[in-house]
Amino acid sequence: METILHEWGSLLLRWVHIITGMAWIGSSFYFMHLDAALRPVKYGTKGADGEAWEVHGGGFYEVRKYLVAPESLPPELMWHKWESYTTWLSGFVLLIWGYYLKASLFLIDPAVLNISPVVAACIGLGGLALGWIVYDFLCKSPLAKNEVALAGVGFVYVIGMAAIFQHVFSARGAFVHTGALMATIMTANVFLVIIPNQKKVVASLKAGETPDPTLGEIGKIRSTHNNYLTLPVIFLMLSNHYPLTYSSPYAWAVVGLVLVAGALVRVFYNLRHSGKGDKWWTWIVAALCIAIAVAISVGASSTARDQLGWAPLDPPTRVAAAVDVPKKVENVVISRCSMCHANEPVWDGIAIAPKGVKLETPADISRNAEEIYLQAVLTRAMPPNNITEITDGERRVLRDWLASRSF
Ligand code: HEC
Structure with missing residues (x-):
């Protein structure tokens, strides 16, 4: 009976998780696209920074963006935050349901580290919290003044965490935790930075003050980070159904390659939508990254591992x-x-x-x-x-x- 309940619970949680994730990613892609597609306002409303005309579902939409804010607030504001929160919450429960409650099957590999399910869960949760703390620290440090340097350090940091997880959990558990770490950063960006900053802007408008423009700028930077993390996170979430992706001793490198490939595909679309042309080289480099990931995954089969002289994963x-x-x-x-x-x-x-x-x-x-x-x-x-x-x-x-x- 317990098995049946667990299996159904797993399916229902996954159902919710995928639906909320689609809603989140859909709206996030929409707003990235909208931001890139904004053009200077030709007529009408005073103070608008850009506008876009869109056609969808039998009607025409005229969308305008105000930075930092319009002169007066409309009576009703639509917030976009629950898509993100529900995705994270359902994913978190799914992690507990699928990995922490089934630790001996999916999370703990005694050949990697022989730990109890409770210790494994604590390390997993601690890792996710640490993931956010370090990332947030990096974003607030002087390093953040240089975008490229921040991206480089962030990249090495995620790969490093992937390698650490690989030395603690089963190969599959390590991959899912790396994905969860990035997803936690994304939702925490919404929950702890983007929405609170927006609330501060609304509060100062209501108080008749001029809002601080850096609040919106910071929100935009974090939102862009989220955009670049989206595709790699989805890859890592799907990969637990494909042992080839995570079984090699160099699974951490696969994480790195997928990070580059996923971010480059977003670069392509962000540039294209802002009218800066089609940078096809991004696709070529992304394809190259995936090809290298495939080559690395060959090492997942133990015969190939032996031929290449890699240590077997299963002593x-x-x-x-x-x-x-x-x-x-x-x-x-x-x-x-x-x-x-x-x-x-x-x-x-x-x-x-x-x-x-x-x-x-x-x-x-x-x-x-x-x-x-x-x-x-x-x-x-x-x-x-x-x-x-x-x-x-x-x-x-x-x-x-x-x-x-x-x-
Ligand atoms: C012809 C090859 C083959 C044989 C024989 C085979 N399996 Fe599988 N098994 C697979 C494949 C392929 C999958 C992955 C299915 C998927 O991706 O949904 C799988 C998946 C599984 C899973 C994991 C399911 C999950 O969703 O996590 C279990 C457990 C399993 N098999 C048990 C068995 C048992 C028990 C037997 C013998 C009675 C068996 N298999 C025989 C190919 C095989």
């Missing part, structure tokens, strides 16, 4: 734990699953254990018992299309063994 010591897997269960899994779910899969077309799930030893089987139950007993998702012809009798062997375990 044999990991298998030593005492487990209670009956021989007949082991036989079913070995004969029906492990051709794909192995360190070195022998199934044609499978280069790396799918979703990082390895089912080769009794310890592997014991650790993944709940997932086996879900995939091969409760649903018949595995083997895919019953390609290895598992029989109902064999599924019953798995079920009877799993029935004796509590989860």
